[in-house]
Amino acid sequence: MAKHIHTLPINFTGGIVSPGYLLELLKTAAAAQATQVRFGLRQQLLIDIPDKNLAAFKSSCAAQQLRIADSPNIMSSYAAAGIFIQDSWLSEGIYKDVFNLFDYTPALKINICDSRQTFVPLFTGHINWISSASVHYWHLYIRLPDSQQLYAWPELIYTNNIAAVSKSVEQHINAGTTPETIYTLVKKENNYITRPLDKEPDLPAFHLPYYEGFNKHENSYWLGIYRRDEDFPLAFLKEVCAICLETRIGQLYATPWKSLIIKNIDPAHRKLWDYVLGKYGINVRHAANELNWQVEDNCEDGLILKRHVIRYFDTADVRTYGLCFSVRVNKPASLFGTVVIRKQENKHGSKLKYMQRYDILHTAGYNANSAQLVIYRESVSKEHLGPYIVALCKTFYEQHSEVNVLQHYVKEQQSLATAATPVRRIHQCPDCFTVYDDTVGDAGQQVAAGTLFQDLPASYCCSVCAAPLSTFNEIPEGVLQPDTTTAF
Structure with a gap:
């Protein structure tokens, strides 16, 4: 990206934002000659401001209490509540209660997620809270910066103590304390409610729900909007906010897939949404194999790689359900994904694109929540990424087909039928x-x-x-x- 452009992040705690707040932010960005905005991996908003307007934009934001972020956003599975998660004790009201408990600005990444969903990554934070089977109690997993190893807190922690424990844990992480010692110190320094840890969370196998387009939910609709180039026209979002305000929709939801979700759309108002989507030519039906990618923020090279592989997917008509793809071009980051495309370090200093090589890896057991990576192919040129990744996808399905699921199901049903009928x-x-x-x-x-x-x-x-x-x-x-x- 050109040096005369500054990318500024605006955090939306938990990925939620009111249309009124977003509209003021968009108006302020428009006054600074911004034309597009993007959503980031941590559910934040990214705005590109020309250098000549940077000072005026910051001044306007300060005057209107629009805070430009200097720390990671608190990420949550709030966006999935009610549409991808049913019958969970973790309601939207509880999410808000947790967010309101934070009386400080975290300097580390914090994830707050429902254990029953696979829409929002669970372990990409440094402090990861995952709901337990016990109402109002949470699992805690710590991941030190620049590390992929997770430390499981040896007890469950009560909802009302999440913010205080997070603050204490962060202080000790920043001091360079080991996770085991952090537990001892936090336990000694804080009075928080706990419950014995009976078992690890029962996490579902990864599958990414289709998060785009108009979808019926009970007596209303929800709308998911994804952009192939990640750019949302500023004028389009301003009209989205206007419709929300007019139809009394109180919240918008940013997702970790760099998309936007609007819930609780009254069927009588759908024509308004069809109008604004058509006016700006917004497509809301992309292929599923394009939606399951995690690319670093502000990374055009990563988007180019993504598009390159997807074109090969389309040609080969490849199934990717149950998989998620991560592109890591810059400094290694904690990106979510079962298949990882990682750019190799340029050891020879060549600036020629065709000399660039990539490694293809996958998580152990193709578990999206695993931090252990297994090398599949090394030093692959861009032109050969497609064929190798397609072969890896086929390997994934072959391994998952080794057990004859249909035969097992038939036997199980026969066994259940026999057990259900008492022998006279x-x-x-x-x-x-x-x-x-x-x-x-x-x-x-x-x-x-x-x-x-x-x-x-x-x-x-x-x-x-x-x-x-x-x-x-x-x-x-x-x-x-x-x-x-x-x-x-």
Whole structure:
């Protein structure tokens, strides 16, 4: 990007912003000659301001209390609540309560996520809070800066203590303390409510929900907007805010996929959204294999690589469901992804693009939440990235098809059906195969219906051949001898 342009981040805590606040921000950016804005990986807004207007923009922001960020945004799965997560104790109100507890500006990355969703990355922060099965209690995972190793806090922590514990943990991380020692010190210095850690969180297998377009939810719609080049026209977003204000939509949601979600759209107002999408030519139906990418913020080279591989995907008609792709061009970052394209360091100092090489890696077991990377191919040219990544996708599906899921399902259903049907035991004469049926009894021998076999008198005998009671055999009803006769 040209040096005379300054990219300024505006944090939206948890990824939520009111349309009124966003509209004021967009007007201020427009006055500074900005024409496009972008959303970042941590649900923040990125604005490019020309150098000549930078001072005026900062002054206007300060006057209107529009804070330009100098620290990472608090990231959350708030955007997924209600549309991708159902029946969770972690409601939108609880998210807001947690955000309001932060009386300081975190200098480290903090993630606050529902354990039941796969829309927002769980472990890309330095301080990662993940909801537990116990209402209002959280798992905590610490990841030191420039490290991929996670430290699991040995106990669950109560909702109201998240901010205070985060602040204390951050102070000790910044002091260079080891995670084990951080736990000891935080435990000693803070009085917070805990619960024993019974088990690790049961995290679902990764699948990225389709987060674009108009989607029905209960009695309303939600709209997801994604931009291939990441740029949102400023004039378009201003009209989005105007519609929200006019139709009383109180919040917009930025996502870690650099997209925007608008919830609670009344069906009667859909025509307004169709109008503004059409006016600015906004496409809201991209291919799924384009939506599951994580590219570093402000990285045009990463976007070029992404587009290059996607074109190959389209040609080869490749399935990518269950996978997520991460492009790492600059300094290694904690990006989310099962497949990683990593630019190699330029050891020879060549500025020729065709000399650039990349490594292809995947997470251990193709687990999107794993920090362990496995090398698949090294020193791959840009032209060969597509074929190799397609081959890796095929390997992923082959490994997941080694177990015959259909055969296993059929056997499981048969087993359940067998277990659900109790086997009836009956009693049969060994000589003539006559069956005593306790639901009928034996009127000829004055035995009333409903009399169990064990309640028959000792004098009872077969009603056909007079075989004594003691000779009758108890067998499952399904294995009756042929030519049976019921005693009556």
